[in-house]
Amino acid sequence: DIQMTQSPSSLSASVGDRVTITCRASQSIDNYLNWFQQKSGKAPKLLIYGASSLRSGVPSRFSGAGSGTDFTLTISSLQPEDFATYYCQHGALAFGGGTKVEI
Amino acid sequence: QVQLQESGPGLVKPSQTLSLTCTVSGGSISTGGHYWSWIRQHPGKGLEWIGYIYYSGFTYYNSSLKSRVTISVDTSKNHFSLKLSSVTVADTAVYYCARADIAARVTDSWGQGTLVTVSS
Numbered sequence: 001d002i003q004m005t006q007s008p009s010s011l012s013a014s015v016g017d018r019v020t021i022t023c024r025a026s027q028s029i030d031n032y033l034n035w036f037q038q039k040s041g042k043a044p045k046l047l048i049y050g051a052s053s054l055r056s057g058v059p060s061r062f063s064g065a066g067s068g069t070d071f072t073l074t075i076s077s078l079q080p081e082d083f084a085t086y087y088c089q090h091g092a093l094a095f096g097g098g099t100k101v102e103i
Numbered sequence: 104q105v106q107l108q109e110s111g112p113g114l115v116k117p118s119q120t121l122s123l124t125c126t127v128s129g130g131s132i133s134t135g136g137h138y139w140s141w142i143r144q145h146p147g148k149g150l151e152w153i154g155y156i157y158y159s160g161f162t163y164y165n166s167s168l169k170s171r172v173t174i175s176v177d178t179s180k181n182h183f184s185l186k187l188s189s190v191t192v193a194d195t196a197v198y199y200c201a202r203a204d205i206a207a208r209v210t211d212s213w214g215q216g217t218l219v220t221v222s223s
Contacts, residue, residue: 034210044150089210092155092209
């Protein structure tokens with residue numbers, strides 16, 4: 001099975017900061033990498049699919065990049081509503097361990 | 104807009120079988136083009152993919168759970184189900200059902216999740 005590793009597991013940031021989260025696959029997954037945001041008590045919300053495609057309705061401050069084994073999610077200017085936990089997922093399969101973005 | 108809703112017992116005894124159903128509305132499971140997934144989240148922890156099923160009955164499971172998991176589909180009722188056998192307290196989690204777009208290879212719709220507690 002392909003393993004997904006996210007880093008960091010948590011980070012502290014301020015409103016307006018640029019934040020980058022990394023996801024690494026144990027072997028090449030082409031661009032089959034998706035990013036989700038989860039807030040407490042809620043189901044995850046899809047942000048980015050196919051490594052870099054922004055889901056309709058998601059703010060443009062979110063962007064994704066990468067292919068093969070190394071991927072990033074970047075929030076260009078952190079907003080108060082962005083404090084949450086972020087997960088990567090290989091296609092419809094394994095998830096990364098998550099990154100909690102805290103104030 | 105497809106909607107998914109989990110249902111089933113919120114409390115299961117150790118060694119018994121956990122059984123959940125996901126009812127799909129706003130779309131037909133039989134249309135094809137989607138995998139129907141189960142995902143869980145232990146309290147305060149990350150997401151764990153359990154497995155998925157296609158309307159034809161094709162299944163694919165997480166290898167770490169494969170020996171205890173069965174996912175089935177009932178197209179006449181437009182729902183799919185999860186059975187997890189020989190549960191322990193370690194199976195206490197919020198269980199989500201979800202839909203994955205096969206072509207885009209993305210989980211694009213989720214149920215609200217249901218907490219299942221394993222306790223005697």
